[in-house]
Amino acid sequence: MRTVSELLDAHQRDPTRLLQLLRDVQAASGQWLPPRVLTEVANGLGLPRAHVEGVAGFYAFLHLEPVGRFRVLVSDNITDVFAGSHDTLRAFSERLHVEPGHVRTDGVVSLDRTSCTGLCDQPPAILVNGRAISRVVGERLDAVVACIEAGTPVDRWPEALLHVDEGIRQRGPVLSSRLAPGAALRRVLEQGHDARTKTLEAARLRGRGGAGFPVVTKWETCRTAPGDSVVVCNADEGEPGTFKDRVLLATCADLVVEGMTVAAHCTQATTGFIYLRGEYTFLEGHLRGVLERRRREGLLGQGILGERGFDFDIDLHLGAGAYVCGEETALIESLEGKRGVPRHRPPFPVTNGYLGRPTIVNNVETYADVAVVFANGVEAWSALGTEKSTGSKLLSVAGDVERPGVYEVPWGVTLRDVLALAGGVDARAVQVSGPSGELVAPFEFDRRLCFEDLACAGAIAVFGPRRDLLEVALNFARFFAHESCGFCTPCRVGTHVAARSLSKLQQGRGSSVELTELETLAHLLRDTSHCGLGVMAPNAYRHWLRKFPEDVRRRLSASFEPSFDVEAALMNGRHEGARR
Ligand SMILES: Cc1cc2nc3c(=O)[nH]c(=O)nc-3n(C[C@H](O)[C@H](O)[C@H](O)COP(=O)(O)O)c2cc1C
Ligand code: SF4
Structure with missing residues (x-):
């Protein structure tokens, strides 16, 4: 087991590596970060101790209190819940003799819930010491309990138990690509700058991470901004229900890295990062292997493919359980070793990103698409899709x-x-x-x-037909309340108030007051939140209220009306005051 000092050296005592260092230190010091360890890290990096503790306290997978030697987290995503994750949680609680949210008295195991683990196609899923395990029911649940009680380290659990299915059902140009490593890159090198830009323009490729921003615009702005550019692959994939980036990284990592290297050439970047969500640590070894092989093949490092001055390498960073870090400026903060709090914009990352350098952040799939566009040509790509959504x-x-x-x-x-x-x-x-x-x-x-x-x-x-959509809305609202970073009041408070109102509706204690409150909150969150998380949080329930009015009406309590109208009382008070 490595000491804190050895780990500090392994991370070059670089403050931007704080999150990665804390992850390693925690793994080495027994799954949590005791106060003396935080002090040692702070001293070793020359950072205020409060800063180190603040960072450690921000991420759900870093612990400032003792947790079990085996930390079992059961996915609370709604599709896992509908597939029986509450039963799985109950079964662990009974069989391992530990209440959810607690550590067993012997310190061997702790049990809790977690947000979506990215295994929604194989539910119910759990994490044990960060390792994702799918379909935890029946014999597989028995096997997890047996391994924990036997004290077997997770990396020595049976391969079949740790195996995650590939999960591909239908392939298209990306998933069926048999691109030889370097093939797209060679095409890019053959083209001059103008031809490359034309290819990207003609492909009309738009980002796959949500907003659909045109790739060529982002890359050109970055290329022309002063400073040494940075290419970031957003593999945080924290949106509940999404797991396609997991599948891409597991089966087509070369394609993704190839796309990142093309991006580096187009933006003249030398530094690259893959920011991998903490729930996907099972992909870490595979991805490091791909990066290492590509270095040996001359596809990463100095003078890529023999081209003088084409120097680019990629570092793998792991997240630690914070959904907001998928937001690109929060992700950059996290890459710099800080709390994942979204930045003010402008300036935008394309001009002032990682350490103030021009930075492009793109989704995993966007980079894979780039490689396919350059390898197969624009015509093949644009033959699929619609006018504004090609491929x-x-x-x-x-x-x-x-x-x-x-x-x-x-x-x-x-x-x-x-x-x-x-x-x-x-x-x-x-x-x-x-x-x-x-x-x-x-x-x-x-x-x-x-x-x-x-x-x-x-x-x-x-x-399906029997599902309770209010349960869905409440699950989502609780997710946002849990994941709000707390930076701005409307989101920090508003997400909790929304969850409380939905909870009242679910308990049959809700009235038109809750509906009005939810609508007011939706406007407030949309208009005053600092980042996309708060802006989009009301989507958890807004569409249900509008599109399922019968459902909503059924959930209103016929008999319940608030006995005390605050506005009316205040109004009376105001009139009284005016009269005096
Ligand atoms: C709360 C929040 C979470 C996000 N999570 C992700 C994510 O997990 N993956 C992702 O690619 N983009 C995510 N985004 C969008 C990114 O901020 C950014 O727009 C995207 O990575 C850009 O890549 P693209 O242009 O290739 O789509 C998130 C945005 C918000 C507001
Ligand atoms: S909107 Fe929410 S997640 Fe975004 S900065 Fe504000 S508190 Fe944080």
């Missing part, structure tokens, strides 16, 4: 479908087509793009998935 899209389909998994479809397919493919034709609602996306009702199933109509970052969560 293909990877969808993570989960929930009440016969065939959950990743489907690569041409942009422009209808939601009904997707449901038919996955076997979910009797759906009563579909959540598109996760909790921050849109709840879609059956009367809209002919809408097309594309930027012109129903934009989708990747998640398609299907809810």
Whole structure:
């Protein structure tokens, strides 16, 4: 086991590596960070101790209090819940003799819930010491309990138990690509700058992480900004219901890294990062292997493919359980070793990003698409999709479908087509793009998935005829309340108030007062939040209120009316005061 001092040296005593260092120190010092360790880290990096403690306290997977030697976290994502994750939690609680939220008295095991783990196609999923385990019911649950009680370190658990299925259901140009490493890069080197820009323009490629920003605009702004550019791959994939980036990184990592290297050439970047969500540590070894092999093949490092001055390398950073770090400026803060609090914008990362340098942040799939565009040519790419949404899209389909998994479809397919493919034709609602996306009702199933109509970052969560959509809305609202970084008051408080109002409706104690409060909160959050998390948080319930009025009416308590009207009372008081 390495000492704190050895780990500090391994991280070059570099403050920007604070998060990575804390992850390693915690793993070495028994799953938590005792006060003396924080002091040693602070001294070793020359940082104020309060800063180090502040960073450690921000991330859900770093612990300032003792936790069990085995830390079991059960996914609380709604598709896991509908697949029985509450039963899984109860079974662990009974079999391991520990209450959720507690550590067993012998210190061996602690049990809790966690946000989506990115295994929604294989529910119910859990994390044990950060290692993702799928389908934890029946014999697989027995096996987890047995391994914990035997004290077997997680990396020595049976391979079959740790195995995560690939999960590909339908391939398109990206998932079926057999691109030889370096092939797209060679094409890029053959073209001059103008031809490369033309290729990107003609492909009309837009980012796959949600906002759909044109790739060429972002890259050109970065290239022309003063300073040494940085290329970042956003592999934080924290939106509940999304797992297509997991599949891409597991099966097509070369394609993603190739796209990043193309980006480096186009933006003249020398530094690259893959920011991998903490839940995907099982991919860490694989990704480091791919990066190392590409260095040996001359596809990363100094003088890539023999081209003088084409120097670029990629470092792998791991997150630690903070959804907000998927937001690009929060991600950059996290890469710099800080709390993942979103920055003020402008300036934007393309001119002032990582350590103030011009930085592009793109989604995993965006980089894979770039490699395919350059390898197969613009015509093949634009032959698929629609006018404003060219090419293909990877969808993570989960929930009440016969065939959950990743489907690569041409942009422009209808939601009904997707449901038919996955076997979910009797759906009563579909959540598109996760909790921050849109709840879609059956009367809209002919809408097309594309930027012109129903934009989708990747998640398609299907809810069958018997599902309670209020339970879905409440689950999402609690997710946002949990994940709010707390920087601004509307989001920090508003997300909790929204969850409380929905909870009252669920308990049959809700009235029109709660509905009005939810609408008011939706406006407040949208208009005053500092970042996209707060702006999109009301999407958790807004569409349910609008599109399922019968459902909403049924949940209102007929008998309950508030006995005390604050506004009326204040108004009376004001009149009284005026009279005196
Ligand atoms: C709260 C929040 C979470 C986000 N999470 C992710 C994420 O996990 N992956 C991602 O690619 N983009 C995420 N985004 C969007 C990023 O900020 C950014 O727009 C994206 O990485 C840009 O890549 P693209 O242009 O290739 O889509 C998130 C945004 C917000 C507001
Ligand atoms: S909107 Fe929410 S997540 Fe975003 S900065 Fe404010 S508190 Fe943090």
